[in-house]
Amino acid sequence: MLILLLRRGAHSKALRLTTAELGSLAGMSQQNASRKLARLAEEGYVERGREGIRLTKKAYDESAALFSSLKAVFEGTRMEMEGTIVRGLGEGSFYMSLPGYRRQIREKLGFDPFPGTLNIRLDSEQAWKRQQLLDSEPIIIPGFRDKDRTYGDLFAFRCRVGGREGAVIVPLRTHHGPDILEAIFSFNAKKELGMADGERVKVVI
Numbered sequence: 001m002l003i004l005l006l007r008r009g010a011h012s013k014a015l016r017l018t019t020a021e022l023g024s025l026a027g028m029s030q031q032n033a034s035r036k037l038a039r040l041a042e043e044g045y046v047e048r049g050r051e052g053i054r055l056t057k058k059a060y061d062e063s064a065a066l067f068s069s070l071k072a073v074f075e076g077t078r079m080e081m082e083g084t085i086v087r088g089l090g091e092g093s094f095y096m097s098l099p100g101y102r103r104q105i106r107e108k109l110g111f112d113p114f115p116g117t118l119n120i121r122l123d124s125e126q127a128w129k130r131q132q133l134l135d136s137e138p139i140i141i142p143g144f145r146d147k148d149r150t151y152g153d154l155f156a157f158r159c160r161v162g163g164r165e166g167a168v169i170v171p172l173r174t175h176h177g178p179d180i181l182e183a184i185f186s187f188n189a190k191k192e193l194g195m196a197d198g199e200r201v202k203v204v205i
Contacts, residue, residue, distance in 0.1 A: 092117030
């Protein structure tokens with residue numbers, strides 16, 4: 001039922017369909033279509049109103065995540081994300097300067113990180129990919145404690161931006177929203193890649 005609604009564009013506009021019409025399209029009775037639609041509404045996958053039937057963000061995100069998983073099975077594990085470079089909060093420079101993280105990044109990722117991160121705001125229709133990334137197998141950079149405080153784990157994923165290798169890191173403790181990717185490199189990414197805030201960029205995981 002979800003695939004049928006996706007194919008007919010219910011994720012972007014409300015569809016004016018009766019349950020009889022929906023049942024005919026799905027190859028089932030009107031009663032069965034009505035029951036399935038009611039179940040989807042109860043579980044938060046569809047909204048029904050005067051304008052028609054519309055898929056929710058939950059339905060879109062979970063369907064997109066399933067598509068990504070299946071795509072990885074049949075085509076490999078490569079994932080591409082696109083977004084816009086944005087100014088960071090200043091945290092990346094501090095955290096990437098800490099010996100506890102730098103030592104482990106050298107050991108597990110094979111490079112000494114530049115003290116700063118490249119921050120990328122994902123396009124709204126691609127923000128779900130960040131969660132999909134977290135559902136895959138990360139390289140774990142364990143947290144540590146120094147004399148002042150405790151620092152949390154980082155999840156790392158090797159990436160390529162502008163033809164240069166680095167890693168996307170996802171701190172388990174962060175002030176960034178779910179649409180922000182942080183990437184680290186052995187060099188000043190903006191300077192070496194000739195990029196600035198507001199420019200478009202593609203990240204290949």
